[in-house]
Ligand SMILES: Nc1ncnc2c1ncn2[C@@H]1O[C@H](COP(=O)(O)OP(=O)(O)OP(=O)(O)O)[C@@H](O)[C@H]1O
């Protein structure tokens with residue numbers, strides 16, 4: 001059984017920046033995995049390579065054995081992406097944004113209608129289906145991005161800071177929903193700057209800094225690094241501020 005996500009010796013440079021440096025990572029099917037790191041660590045670049053938005057310089061990246069460049073179409077279908085920045089048409093209605101995306105992935109009109117209703121109800125956005133996206137609150141826009149990512153039943157859900165600017169209550173309801181998806185079998189890769197979010201949701205966590213992994217372990221072991229009752233935030237701060245490489 002291949003890994004859900006397999007990254008080997010991944011390298012990506014921009015002029016003057018080594019954004020990703022020999023990064024290797026295996027994520028198994030069904031995992032809820034956290035990718036943490038300070039601003040500019042290379043998280044979004046790595047996720048961009050996984051989803052075919054950014055071309056790697058070298059290395060191997062496969063999703064369930066499919067190479068993200070050579071088997072782009074098959075690999076892309078396996079992923080639902082929630083990008084860091086809002087990138088939907090703000091003048092379009094919520095329903096249509098999902099409908100277009102479902103069409104892009106080849107769902108029939110009937111399938112799309114059923115799927116959109118289910119997802120929007122799950123995310124408490126059904127009442128807003130006829131509202132243009134620009135009239136949604138910030139938290140609702142984040143939920144719309146999650147809804148759009150899920151339209152084609154992806155086996156892997158990749159979330160790049162999905163709860164940035166989301167209030168505590170809404171964030172908790174999003175956590176519950178993500179846990180439900182994970183229990184139903186979706187492999188989840190999450191980046192976040194809310195360390196309590198990673199601590200709550202993720203089983204294994206990789207901390208990356210300056211384009212490479214400086215620590216990868218399960219949550220329990222990471223928390224033990226800093227003694228009894230440590231919070232992930234303390235461990236994270238210690239590791240990233242003492243990284244001189
Ligand atoms: N298209 C690009 N052109 C040039 N440099 C880029 C480009 N995209 C990213 N970089 C650089 O690569 C590095 C990694 O950026 P990246 O967006 O992957 O970081 P990140 O870990 O997602 O950070 P954040 O937490 O702030 O979102 C940064 O130094 C960034 O300036």
Ligand SMILES: [Mg+2]
Nearest residue numbers: 043044045084
């Ligand atoms: Mg980023």
